[in-house]
Amino acid sequence: DVKVTQSSRYLVKRTGEKVFLECVQDMDHENMFWYRQDPGLGLRLIYFSYDVKMKEKGDIPEGYSVSREKKERFSLILESASTNQTSMYLCASSRTSSNTQYFGPGTRLTVL
Amino acid sequence: AQSVTQPDIHITVSEGASLELRCNYSYGATPYLFWYVQSPGQGLQLLLKYFSGDTLVQGIKGFEAEFKRSQSSFNLRKPSVHWSDAAEYFCAVGGTGSGNTGKLIFGQGTTLQVKP
Numbered sequence: 001d002v003k004v005t006q007s008s009r010y011l012v013k014r015t016g017e018k019v020f021l022e023c024v025q026d027m028d029h030e031n032m033f034w035y036r037q038d039p040g041l042g043l044r045l046i047y048f049s050y051d052v053k054m055k056e057k058g059d060i061p062e063g064y065s066v067s068r069e070k071k072e073r074f075s076l077i078l079e080s081a082s083t084n085q086t087s088m089y090l091c092a093s094s095r096t097s098s099n100t101q102y103f104g105p106g107t108r109l110t111v112l
Numbered sequence: 113a114q115s116v117t118q119p120d121i122h123i124t125v126s127e128g129a130s131l132e133l134r135c136n137y138s139y140g141a142t143p144y145l146f147w148y149v150q151s152p153g154q155g156l157q158l159l160l161k162y163f164s165g166d167t168l169v170q171g172i173k174g175f176e177a178e179f180k181r182s183q184s185s186f187n188l189r190k191p192s193v194h195w196s197d198a199a200e201y202f203c204a205v206g207g208t209g210s211g212n213t214g215k216l217i218f219g220q221g222t223t224l225q226v227k228p
């Protein structure tokens with residue numbers, strides 16, 4: 001069965017902290033994605049990766065960076081967390097041949 | 113421009129009634145089409161997808177969707193709604209062929225409320 005896991009379901013951080021959100025998939029998918037979801041704004045793509053060490057900016061990359069050192073793991077990094085980064089963060093993965101994205105359970109991040 | 117529109121932000125139906133959620137898309141090539149469901153505080157779960165062939169596709173939990181190329185629509189339907197169907201529903205479109213990046217474009221979502 002398809003599985004995407006995220007390191008935390010809930011996270012509370014202070015302004016200025018460096019924050020790591022981890023995502024792991026066990027399906028050998030080439031593509032991995034990070035979204036943030038806010039009420040009324042739907043899902044917005046932050047970054048995606050189509051191969052190890054490869055990444056591309058999505059629609060809202062400012063304030064974020066990513067790392068993909070292994071195929072199964074895709075990390076989202078908030079270099080200096082700010083209150084406007086309080087949100088639900090969703091990770092997904094897909095095989096290039098099908099575009100079907102499978103999502104993790106999400107991490108609700110609160111920045112105080 | 114590529115886009116997905118879900119015209120209804122919020123829909124309320126009575127339990128046992130039929131349901132139709134609308135989705136219209138704008139896409140330059142032959143699209144892949146998806147419906148996802150999200151329960152409160154959870155990630156998105158795939159309900160069904162259309163790639164090619166029969167334009168009426170069946171999904172999980174008794175849902176179906178019909179692809180109408182002439183109307184650029186992919187509406188989701190269920191003949192009899194259950195209280196557990198209350199959730200947010202997202203329509204999404206993705207690309208096919210060369211140059212496909214694997215990205216999906218999502219609609220804004222429709223929140224379904226079910227009255228007892």
